[in-house]
Amino acid sequence: MKTAIETKNLTVVFRGKWGVQKRAVHNLSLKVSEGSIFGFIGHNGAGKTTTIKILTGLCRPTSGEAEIMGISVNNVAARNKIGFLPENPYFYEYLTAGESLTFYARLRGIPRKDINKRVDELLDEVGLKDAKSRAVKGFSKGMKQRLGLAQAMVHNPEIYILDEPLSGLDPVGRREVREKIIELKKKGSSIFFTSHVLADVEMLCDEVALVSQGELVSFGKIDELINREVISVDIHGEGFEQGCLKKLEKLCKHMVHKDNTVLITVDTEEKAQQAKEILEKGGGTLRAMIPHRENLEDFYVRNSRGV
Amino acid sequence: MKFTIIALNTFRETMRDRILRVIVGVSIFVIVISKIIGELSIGQDLKILVDFSLGTIDIFGVVLCIFIGASLIQREIDKKTLYTILSCPMNRWEFIFGKYLGMCMTLFVSTFVMGIFFCSYYFLMGGQVSLDLVGCIVMLFMGLMVLNSVAILLSVLTSSSVSIIVTAITFFIGRSTYHLKAIPQFSDSATLNYLTNIMYYILPNFNNFDIKEEATHALTIPSEVYLYAFLYMVVYSSVMLYLASLAINKRNL
Numbered sequence A: 001m002k003t004a005i006e007t008k009n010l011t012v013v014f015r016g017k018w019g020v021q022k023r024a025v026h027n028l029s030l031k032v033s034e035g036s037i038f039g040f041i042g043h044n045g046a047g048k049t050t051t052i053k054i055l056t057g058l059c060r061p062t063s064g065e066a067e068i069m070g071i072s073v074n075n076v077a078a079r080n081k082i083g084f085l086p087e088n089p090y091f092y093e094y095l096t097a098g099e100s101l102t103f104y105a106r107l108r109g110i111p112r113k114d115i116n117k118r119v120d121e122l123l124d125e126v127g128l129k130d131a132k133s134r135a136v137k138g139f140s141k142g143m144k145q146r147l148g149l150a151q152a153m154v155h156n157p158e159i160y161i162l163d164e165p166l167s168g169l170d171p172v173g174r175r176e177v178r179e180k181i182i183e184l185k186k187k188g189s190s191i192f193f194t195s196h197v198l199a200d201v202e203m204l205c206d207e208v209a210l211v212s213q214g215e216l217v218s219f220g221k222i223d224e225l226i227n228r229e230v231i232s233v234d235i236h237g238e239g240f241e242q243g244c245l246k247k248l249e250k251l252c253k254h255m256v257h258k259d260n261t262v263l264i265t266v267d268t269e270e271k272a273q274q275a276k277e278i279l280e281k282g283g284g285t286l287r288a289m290i291p292h293r294e295n296l297e298d299f300y301v302r303n304s305r306g307v
Numbered sequence B: 001m002k003f004t005i006i007a008l009n010t011f012r013e014t015m016r017d018r019i020l021r022v023i024v025g026v027s028i029f030v031i032v033i034s035k036i037i038g039e040l041s042i043g044q045d046l047k048i049l050v051d052f053s054l055g056t057i058d059i060f061g062v063v064l065c066i067f068i069g070a071s072l073i074q075r076e077i078d079k080k081t082l083y084t085i086l087s088c089p090m091n092r093w094e095f096i097f098g099k100y101l102g103m104c105m106t107l108f109v110s111t112f113v114m115g116i117f118f119c120s121y122y123f124l125m126g127g128q129v130s131l132d133l134v135g136c137i138v139m140l141f142m143g144l145m146v147l148n149s150v151a152i153l154l155s156v157l158t159s160s161s162v163s164i165i166v167t168a169i170t171f172f173i174g175r176s177t178y179h180l181k182a183i184p185q186f187s188d189s190a191t192l193n194y195l196t197n198i199m200y201y202i203l204p205n206f207n208n209f210d211i212k213e214e215a216t217h218a219l220t221i222p223s224e225v226y227l228y229a230f231l232y233m234v235v236y237s238s239v240m241l242y243l244a245s246l247a248i249n250k251r252n253l
């Protein structure tokens, strides 16, 4: 499979105030295959945005290299291949949504005669049709995010680079963006996106890389990396005989009860099944049984050992 | 030509800036009342109208350079509007050059509007609009282009507030470079002489664009003066924009 994005021993050191050096990315080597959705995860300050700034030509690497479809990021031609959605995208506030997209379409070299049609298509696609002649100034965070996506899609790029595309959105907005990402992949593009929420990555990605303090912690196919096993189960029951409580208590890690409702947490699905039986024998009803899987925190803890 | 797209957009940006309308409005008001002030000094009223009006057009152009031009680039960096723009296939110098051109277009329009207003008013009041009077306004515009290039360089190098102040200082010193050159006559300090000499050569010399005296006294101005001013404008602005491009190329955004 061809490589969409590649970084080789990428290192970025910022020189801050009073000459204090800050190493944001250290010796990062990555490969993103063409046509895949690649999740780049890590906590705030891990170096995700900095890596993206290198790929989009906004920052220069201190050492190492980065390539977009075989073209060095130092070459502006590499920018032809990418569509970029920054973290919290910012636009000229004095322009309307339509004017903004027209501006980007012109910068992307879309022929003049096709621009109007393309802009309308894009606005339609991201659901901003009615906001075409509204100034960006009054846009909500969600609307700016959609305009940002439309802007990245102007020239149907081969690669999308999206910085935290899902953060700060309401559940509906998140779902829309997730669907859009899947749709873009179906059209044959590669997507590189960052997130600090493991669930987002799990749901969408083919491959992931985990960074911590600028260094690559693990990198590979998502199924090989993330523990799919259930690590705990929450059980919510009510209307049981008081006698069950003793038995439940022996079984669980954690228990809260009030009047005749109880919330317990056990650490395996087996134990959850047992707890359910106890509850039902005691005449109670099972209200909910919620399995929990590994989250970013656990993933970090498990993978960061020995780094 | 990516820079033309940036230029047209910057032109639109600055034309929509409220400060521009306020400034053009105020300057037209000043031109109108200068006639009334002129009437206080009998027989001198038209000369005072010319003096006042040219001064007003100049100063308000300078104010535009200082308050819009000097924060043009830094504002894009601070507000991060640059991110989506520079991720398009475009060199950073094209962005700088486009910003500069767009701002020059705005300066041109505002100088043109004020100039047309002044010339018509002057004509109506019985003055004679000579070619050199028009030349005077053209020269003044070229001076603004030079100041604008300094403002752009500063807006890449420093924060908006610093570049506003330094642009203003540059203008005032650049206006009085003759005095700068004269300082050594009055001082024995070698370092001071050295510094004033450096400043004399580094800072823009706006006297090259000032032919108000000659024009108001209806003296004919040799065409070399215009040619020299034009070449000075091209060379000085190019150097400023080149430095601005070098500076922004090095910057991590």
Ligand SMILES: Nc1ncnc2c1ncn2[C@@H]1O[C@H](COP(=O)(O)OP(=O)(O)O)[C@@H](O)[C@H]1O
Residues within 6 Å of the ligand: A014, A015, A016, A022, A023, A024, A042, A043, A044, A045, A046, A047, A048, A049, A050, A051, B252, B253
């Ligand atoms: N321009 C800069 N100057 C100095 N330090 C920076 C700069 N940009 C980012 N950093 C630092 O680099 C580290 C990585 O930041 P970033 O890449 O934004 O992280 P993330 O996107 O993963 O949250 C942080 O510690 C941040 O403070």
Ligand SMILES: [Mg+2]
Residues within 6 Å of the ligand: A045, A048, A049, A050, A087, A164
């Ligand atoms: Mg970030």
